[in-house]
Amino acid sequence: MPDSALKTPAPDSRTLADQVFTRLQDDIVLGVLKPGTKLGEAELAARYGVSRGPLREAIRRLESRKLLERIPHVGTRVASLELADLIEIYRVREALEGMAARLAAEQMTAAEVAGLWELLALHEQQQDLQDDVAYFQHAGDLDFHYRIIQGSHNRTLIDLLIGEIYHRVRMYRYQFSMTANRPRKALTEHRRIAEAIEARDGEMAELLMRRHISRAREYLEARQAPGSSDTNRSPTT
Amino acid sequence: MPDSALKTPAPDSRTLADQVFTRLQDDIVLGVLKPGTKLGEAELAARYGVSRGPLREAIRRLESRKLLERIPHVGTRVASLELADLIEIYRVREALEGMAARLAAEQMTAAEVAGLWELLALHEQQQDLQDDVAYFQHAGDLDFHYRIIQGSHNRTLIDLLIGEIYHRVRMYRYQFSMTANRPRKALTEHRRIAEAIEARDGEMAELLMRRHISRAREYLEARQAPGSSDTNRSPTT
DNA sequence: CTGGATCAGATTGTCGACAATTGTCCTTGC
DNA sequence: GCAAGGACAATTGTCGACAATCTGATCCAG
Numbered sequence: 001m002p003d004s005a006l007k008t009p010a011p012d013s014r015t016l017a018d019q020v021f022t023r024l025q026d027d028i029v030l031g032v033l034k035p036g037t038k039l040g041e042a043e044l045a046a047r048y049g050v051s052r053g054p055l056r057e058a059i060r061r062l063e064s065r066k067l068l069e070r071i072p073h074v075g076t077r078v079a080s081l082e083l084a085d086l087i088e089i090y091r092v093r094e095a096l097e098g099m100a101a102r103l104a105a106e107q108m109t110a111a112e113v114a115g116l117w118e119l120l121a122l123h124e125q126q127q128d129l130q131d132d133v134a135y136f137q138h139a140g141d142l143d144f145h146y147r148i149i150q151g152s153h154n155r156t157l158i159d160l161l162i163g164e165i166y167h168r169v170r171m172y173r174y175q176f177s178m179t180a181n182r183p184r185k186a187l188t189e190h191r192r193i194a195e196a197i198e199a200r201d202g203e204m205a206e207l208l209m210r211r212h213i214s215r216a217r218e219y220l221e222a223r224q225a226p227g228s229s230d231t232n233r234s235p236t237t
Numbered sequence: 238m239p240d241s242a243l244k245t246p247a248p249d250s251r252t253l254a255d256q257v258f259t260r261l262q263d264d265i266v267l268g269v270l271k272p273g274t275k276l277g278e279a280e281l282a283a284r285y286g287v288s289r290g291p292l293r294e295a296i297r298r299l300e301s302r303k304l305l306e307r308i309p310h311v312g313t314r315v316a317s318l319e320l321a322d323l324i325e326i327y328r329v330r331e332a333l334e335g336m337a338a339r340l341a342a343e344q345m346t347a348a349e350v351a352g353l354w355e356l357l358a359l360h361e362q363q364q365d366l367q368d369d370v371a372y373f374q375h376a377g378d379l380d381f382h383y384r385i386i387q388g389s390h391n392r393t394l395i396d397l398l399i400g401e402i403y404h405r406v407r408m409y410r411y412q413f414s415m416t417a418n419r420p421r422k423a424l425t426e427h428r429r430i431a432e433a434i435e436a437r438d439g440e441m442a443e444l445l446m447r448r449h450i451s452r453a454r455e456y457l458e459a460r461q462a463p464g465s466s467d468t469n470r471s472p473t474t
Numbered sequence: 475c476t477g478g479a480t481c482a483g484a485t486t487g488t489c490g491a492c493a494a495t496t497g498t499c500c501t502t503g504c
Numbered sequence: 505g506c507a508a509g510g511a512c513a514a515t516t517g518t519c520g521a522c523a524a525t526c527t528g529a530t531c532c533a534g
Contacts, residue, residue, distance in 0.1 A: 001396050011452040014525095015307055015309050015310075015414075015485080016488070017488075018475095040514095040516095042515080050488085050489095051489045052489085052490090052516095053290075053488055053489065053490095054487080054489095056294065056516095056517090057297050059299060060297050061297055064298060064301040065301075066396075069473065070516085072251055072252050072495090072516080073251075073252075073494085073496055073515080073516060074495095074496070074516080075496095076516095079384035085392075085393065088391050088392060088393040089393050091332070091336060091340065091391055092336070092394055092397060093393075095335060096329070096332050096333065096334065098332060099328060099329070099331065099332035103328065154325050154328055154329075155322075155325060156322065156328075157328065158327055158328060159303075160401065164401065190487065252516095252517065252518095253494095253517075253518070277484095277485070277486095278485075278486070279485080280484095287518085288518060288519045288520075289478080289486095289519085290518055290519065290520095291515080291517080291518070291519095292489090293486095308484055309486080309487085309525090310525050310526055311485085311525090311526065311527085312485075312486075312526095313486095325500075331505080410510090415497085
């Protein structure tokens with residue numbers, strides 16, 4: 001639930017099209033509408049209590065974000081996320097978040113760095129207590145990356161990552177009920193990235209972030225390879 | 238004009254909304270509609286001979302691509318591109334195209350590599366003849382990057398770069414009538430990137446591509462800095 | 475003369491109905 | 505019995521009209 005910071009438009013958007021866009025996106029990301037489901041416009045319009053006009057606008061925007069697949073004159077389906085797609089996304093994340101970490105090391109304010117350490121302290125505490133493990137994997141881990149992305153102070157980079165990429169990552173996590181496979185290691189890597197940022201070492205921050213994400217991708221590729229078919233477990237990144 | 242390969246939807250889209258989307262995008266990118274222009278829906282609807290319905294869908298899609306800026310209940314304006322925005326985009330290109338070059342070195346087929354060399358030979362020939370310089374800067378240079386991006390064989394990466402980023406780069410070029418400032422150096426760098434790809438050296442290809450784009454960005458930053466206000470000249474990347 | 479509130483005009487947001495296209499099912503011929 | 509063709513139904517694409525909201529210009533008060 002603490003995904004509040006990840007929503008794109010204003011929470012109480014004034015226009016109906018924005019409201020239904022937000023609600024539809026949440027229903028897709030959280031798994032209420034499962035991948036492959038065929039969505040009739042009339043059905044959805046009744047579901048959200050709006051006309052087909054605003055609904056169509058929301059559909060087009062979700063289609064741009066790759067959360068919906070539409071075929072003209074045929075219909076709209078919820079995008080089905082293959083593991084191969086997620087691996088592709090991790091390649092993009094490796095490049096983009098590596099750059100974000102580099103820029104964050106150069107551009108983050110002292111207050112932002114302090115906030116980063118507070119977040120890590122919170123994570124460490126929660127992990128020691130084995131408290132709410134789910135939080136760490138979902139919003140917790142994402143929040144760490146989220147702060148570094150914002151720390152880049154590069155609007156284009158932020159919009160791309162938060163607005164175009166992360167929705168699909170979150171969709172994957174909720175869809176497969178992902179459980180972190182190595183939270184302790186991930187936390188250590190997070191801490192080292194924070195150290196590099198605090199030291200204003202951009203190159204090191206980029207290297208560590210890329211390695212961090214690359215390891216998660218390699219884990220996914222191992223799951224994809226034939227022969228290894230364990231239960232749903234996922235990297236923490 | 239040889240931008241045919243850069244268009245997003247099918248050229249003869251069946252639905253009216255797609256057609257007006259394509260035409261509107263071209264008018265924005267090519268500078269027919271200049272940045273900051275206020276666009277009335279009724280006016281545009283008459284301009285393209287469609288109703289406001291399909292037009293609004295096109296507007297939403299262009300807004301997602303950051304080519305239009307919309308304020309609810311107020312209106313839509315053509316996105317005004319500051320030099321600072323272009324510099325931000327070049328940071329993203331450095332990260333993304335660096336990764337693309339790495340993947341291209343690993344994934345490109347022999348035929349694709351051959352096509353890359355043919356393109357470079359064509360560029361070299363045109364430059365020797367001082368023939369059509371404009372081609373090299375606009376479509377020519379973009380085509381080189383375009384091929385490497387596609388060579389990554391990563392659908393997510395391709396869609397991001399071609400579908401979300403490059404439109405704004407093209408818009409900038411047409412807007413400022415950019416003239417290459419160092420075509421010879423750029424061609425040499427292109428050739429070295431191709432060599433690394435042919436040698437299947439992913440790390441080297443990424444390094445060279447990042448340096449290539451980074452230099453162009455540094456040139457833009459120099460133009461942005463106070464004191465240097467020469468005429469409109471731009472890097473070739 | 476300046477500042478703020480009010481009102482008119484225009485523009486955007488929303489809705490319901492009509493037209494066009496697609497997929498399906500039935501019929502028909504071989 | 506099977507395949508090809510056609511007609512029907514359902515869904516999407518498109519349109520015009522109505523309602524809600526913002527801009528600006530005018531008018532009034534201080």
